[in-house]
Amino acid sequence: MTKSIMSGEKSAFGGKRVLSIDALRGFDMLLIAGGGAFIERLHGLTGIKWIDWLATQLTHPAWNGFTFYDFIFPLFLFIAGTSLSFSLQSGLEKGISKTALYKKVFNRFVILFLLGIIDKNIPLDVFHPSNIRYGTVLGRIGITTLIAAILYLNFGAKARLAWVSGILLAYYAAVFLIPVPGFGAGDLSFEGNLIGWVDRTFMPGILLQGIYDENALLTTFPAACLPLLGTIAGDVLRDARMLEKSKVIYLCSYGAILVVVGLIWGLSFPVNKHMWSSSFILLTGGMAFFMLVLFYGVIDILGYRRWCFFFEVVGKNSIVVYLAYRFISFDYTSKLLFEGVYMNFDEKWHPVFNAIGSLALVWLLLYFLYRNRIFVKV
Numbered sequence: 001m002t003k004s005i006m007s008g009e010k011s012a013f014g015g016k017r018v019l020s021i022d023a024l025r026g027f028d029m030l031l032i033a034g035g036g037a038f039i040e041r042l043h044g045l046t047g048i049k050w051i052d053w054l055a056t057q058l059t060h061p062a063w064n065g066f067t068f069y070d071f072i073f074p075l076f077l078f079i080a081g082t083s084l085s086f087s088l089q090s091g092l093e094k095g096i097s098k099t100a101l102y103k104k105v106f107n108r109f110v111i112l113f114l115l116g117i118i119d120k121n122i123p124l125d126v127f128h129p130s131n132i133r134y135g136t137v138l139g140r141i142g143i144t145t146l147i148a149a150i151l152y153l154n155f156g157a158k159a160r161l162a163w164v165s166g167i168l169l170a171y172y173a174a175v176f177l178i179p180v181p182g183f184g185a186g187d188l189s190f191e192g193n194l195i196g197w198v199d200r201t202f203m204p205g206i207l208l209q210g211i212y213d214e215n216a217l218l219t220t221f222p223a224a225c226l227p228l229l230g231t232i233a234g235d236v237l238r239d240a241r242m243l244e245k246s247k248v249i250y251l252c253s254y255g256a257i258l259v260v261v262g263l264i265w266g267l268s269f270p271v272n273k274h275m276w277s278s279s280f281i282l283l284t285g286g287m288a289f290f291m292l293v294l295f296y297g298v299i300d301i302l303g304y305r306r307w308c309f310f311f312e313v314v315g316k317n318s319i320v321v322y323l324a325y326r327f328i329s330f331d332y333t334s335k336l337l338f339e340g341v342y343m344n345f346d347e348k349w350h351p352v353f354n355a356i357g358s359l360a361l362v363w364l365l366l367y368f369l370y371r372n373r374i375f376v377k378v
Contacts, residue, residue, distance in 0.1 A: 018086070018237060020295040023308035025079050026315030027295075031058075031072045032137070033325040035314075035362065038355035045348055063190055063274060066283070070273040073137065074226050074284035075291060080145050081230020082292065086238060088152055098153050105149040111378050112142030115319075119326050133206040135199075135215035138322070143220055148227035157235055164225045168278040171222050172269055175277075188270065195219055195275050209274070219276040229258070229285040233292055244301050251293045258286030313363065313370045320376050321366060330358035337361075 030036065036058050043055035057068040091101050116136030118124060125131040151160055175194050179185040183192030190196075196212030207213040236242065236250050262271070262282030271280045298304050314321055324330075334357030342353035369375070 018296070018300060019305065019308070019312065020292070020299040021079060021082055021086075022315035023299060023311040024292060024295040024315070025076070025083075025318055026311035026313065028072055028075050028079060029318040029321055030311070030314055030359075030362075031069070032076060033322050033362075035321075035325075035359050038352050038359065041351045041355055045352065060273065064188075064270040064272050066271045066273075066280075070280070071284050071287055074223075074281070075288050077141065077144055077223060077226035078230040078233070078285060078288035078292075080141060081148050081227030082234040082237070083230075084145060084149055084152060084227060085231040085234025088149060089238060092153075101153060102150070105146050108378050109142035109146040113139040115323070115378075116140075116142070119323060122326075130205060133208060133213070134204060135208065135213040135217075137215060140215045140220065140223060144224040145227050147224040148231060151228060152231050157232055160228050160231060164228050167221050167225055168281060171218070172265075172278045174218075175269070175275075188272075188275075190274075193275060212274075214274050214276065222276045222278060222281045225281050226285055226288070229254075229288070233289060237296065248293055248297060248301070251289050251296075255286045255289030255293065258282045258289065260286075262286060310363065313366050316375050317366050317369050319378055320369065321362060324362060324365065330361050331355070333361055334358040 040055050040058040043052050046052070059067060060069055061067060088101060091104075092098075113136075116138030117132060117134065119138060120133050120136045121131075151163055155163065175188070176186040178194055180187055180192055180194050180197045183189075183197075187193055191211060193212075195216075195218045196209075198218050199207055199212040199216045203213060203216045207216065232254065233251060236247050239247070242250075259282070262279045262285075265282060266277075266279035269277050269279050271277060271283055273280055295308070299308050331354060334354050338353065338357040339350075342350055342357075345353065
């Protein structure tokens with residue numbers, strides 16, 4: 001990991017950023033790290049149905065099903081792929097060899113994997129590897145973008161779409177055709193699915209859900225399809241020959257096709273984030289295309305930029321905000337600083353005010369880094 005003092009918006013490989021990508025990344029990372037906690041804490045407080053519904057969208061279903069919170073991590077993987085298209089292509093245009101690019105993305109994977117282990121296992125029991133959880137969010141970002149980078153550097157857009165189709169079909173076939181000892185083939189229950197059996201049998205260390213880990217082995221393959229789809233979006237945005245209207249049409253078309261196919265596939269292979277089911281990948285991939293279109297259209301086409309500054313500040317230091325929430329108790333600091341203000345309100349509102357204070361402290365930290373042109377990148 002390096003600390004970069006940059007005079008312009010540049011990616012890890014030297015390519016220029018698109019403002020809408022930074023803003024979308026910032027919006028997404030805040031939710032991944034817990035920045036939406038104040039919305040969740042509003043549940044049952046206002047008596048307003050749509051606010052209660054919105055709060056329920058920031059929790060995960062127990063098994064099958066879908067909420068907006070399920071979309072947050074897939075969206076980040078998609079955005080990572082979109083940025084990858086810009087950065088790798090920039091590297092190639094500057095004459096950087098594929099070998100050197102492979103080395104960069106591999107080193108990035110190693111750093112993210114190690115940071116992920118530290119993040120999820122502090123205090124780290126280094127002398128007892130069996131007590132360590134190896135499947136992590138940061139590790140998944142690292143390995144899936146490594147896979148996407150390798151495929152991007154060797155295959156065109158149509159071939160990468162074929163890879164996505166092949167991976168998701170193979171995953172579907174494996175889940176339904178390979179028998180699990182004691183349960184048989186095609187069991188989609190919490191206890192009997194193939195993904196969990198593979199994790200219990202082959203994954204070292206601690207599993208997040210006890211009998212499986214949603215960020216472990218088999219689910220890596222469908223998850224890698226999201227940054228691959230992101231590279232397709234990145235190629236569309238990078239195409240200087242294409243009119244902005246055409247870019248929007250292409251991105252929306254991809255999104256619509258993926259959502260429709262994902263919903264239909266879900267009738268056979270239910271939408272399920274825990275298993276990263278094929279239908280879940282297509283549904284969230286399609287939604288990610290639409291979300292990118294929304295941010296790109298408003299910010300880069302229509303030119304409404306001021307509103308996104310809040311998210312841009314976060315998006316420029318996404319790794320900082322993720323780890324900051326882990327290692328700094330912003331809730332505690334918020335209580336110390338602001339309890340004297342909100343203590344005069346009804347006690348049921350205190351968690352909400354405290355969460356808003358925490359979010360403000362996080363953003364001010366990131367703004368300090370932004371103003372001083374300090375961007376931590378991996």
